[in-house]
Amino acid sequence: CSGGEAAIVADRAAAHGLTMPPLLPEQAANLHAVLGDRVALSNPLDYHTYIWDDEEAQYGCFHAMLGGAQEVTLKILDFPRLDICDPAAWVKTGRAFARAAADRGARGVVVATMPENLPEAVAEPLLAAGVAPMWGIEECLVAIRGAAHIYAAQQAVAAKQALASPTPLAYPNAPIHTLNEADSKSLLEQFGIPTPKRAVATGENAVETAVSLGFPVVVKVLSSDIVHKSDVGGVVVNVRDEVGVKTAVSAMSHLSNQFLIEQMATKPIVEMILGLTRDPQFGLALVIGAGGILVELFQDSQTLLLPTSR
Numbered sequence: 001c002s003g004g005e006a007a008i009v010a011d012r013a014a015a016h017g018l019t020m021p022p023l024l025p026e027q028a029a030n031l032h033a034v035l036g037d038r039v040a041l042s043n044p045l046d047y048h049t050y051i052w053d054d055e056e057a058q059y060g061c062f063h064a065m066l067g068g069a070q071e072v073t074l075k076i077l078d079f080p081r082l083d084i085c086d087p088a089a090w091v092k093t094g095r096a097f098a099r100a101a102a103d104r105g106a107r108g109v110v111v112a113t114m115p116e117n118l119p120e121a122v123a124e125p126l127l128a129a130g131v132a133p134m135w136g137i138e139e140c141l142v143a144i145r146g147a148a149h150i151y152a153a154q155q156a157v158a159a160k161q162a163l164a165s166p167t168p169l170a171y172p173n174a175p176i177h178t179l180n181e182a183d184s185k186s187l188l189e190q191f192g193i194p195t196p197k198r199a200v201a202t203g204e205n206a207v208e209t210a211v212s213l214g215f216p217v218v219v220k221v222l223s224s225d226i227v228h229k230s231d232v233g234g235v236v237v238n239v240r241d242e243v244g245v246k247t248a249v250s251a252m253s254h255l256s257n258q259f260l261i262e263q264m265a266t267k268p269i270v271e272m273i274l275g276l277t278r279d280p281q282f283g284l285a286l287v288i289g290a291g292g293i294l295v296e297l298f299q300d301s302q303t304l305l306l307p308t309s310r
Contacts, residue, residue: 030064062100
């Protein structure tokens with residue numbers, strides 16, 4: 001790039017929080033071997049026009065520059081109008097830069113100061129060669145800053161050892177059925193999630209079951225067909241004696257003859273809703289939010305695509 005363009009890039013990069021590392025000793029030596037004493041070596045680099053239209057010399061210059069400590073290297077290149085000018089010299093420059101970036105395995109960007117100075121006929125071969133064509137210095141630096149932020153976020157997640165990507169379903173076409181609460185909690189316990197002490201009972205032995213667990217208890221109707229038990233009167237909490245168990249069972253006996261008797265949990269610090277679903281397009285998604293009997297009224301929840309760290 002020219003000296004003016006180098007100054008613009010340096011100023012705007014600093015404004016976006018992007019740093020331009022100084023040349024490494026080997027990098028400077030390789031540049032000097034190509035450019036000689038006529039060019040002041042620095043980052044950013046104005047390599048002047050001494051090697052213009054010399055593809056191999058430019059390749060050597062770019063190859064040396066791409067061997068530094070920077071994460072990405074910009075080549076400012078404004079093409080003339082293709083319909084009235086011969087772009088051969090500019091094509092050589094772009095080709096030399098793309099070759100050097102590929103040989104270095106480095107991230108290369110060719111940026112034009114204005115969109116019309118990098119037409120599609122030029123941008124497409126650069127993109128095919130692994131070089132990112134960009135239009136506008138400011139826009140280019142904003143994109144680099146965004147990419148840097150994304151990379152930093154990815155590294156932070158990796159450092160926290162986020163969950164592995166979900167595996168595909170073993171039996172994607174298997175029938176889906178709803179578990180009752182007792183079976184659901186047994187499954188949760190297999191994954192180390194604690195649940196209240198409980199037992200399944202019928203109307204005939206519900207009192208005996210509650211006595212064996214110890215009062216106070218919660219009496220719930222047990223059926224995989226009833227998803228929201230509180231909506232149909234299928235839950236009675238804080239039952240403190242045998243009479244209370246009989247009354248609760250009698251009140252919900254029309255719903256089912258199976259009941260879940262649980263020890264009454266101590267007053268919770270917070271009630272939460274947790275849900276996990278598998279979307280065919282996006283994979284596993286976790287629903288987390290405020291729970292309790294008013295969960296549908298509050299609707300205070302968020303959906304997070306897994307894996308996630310917070």
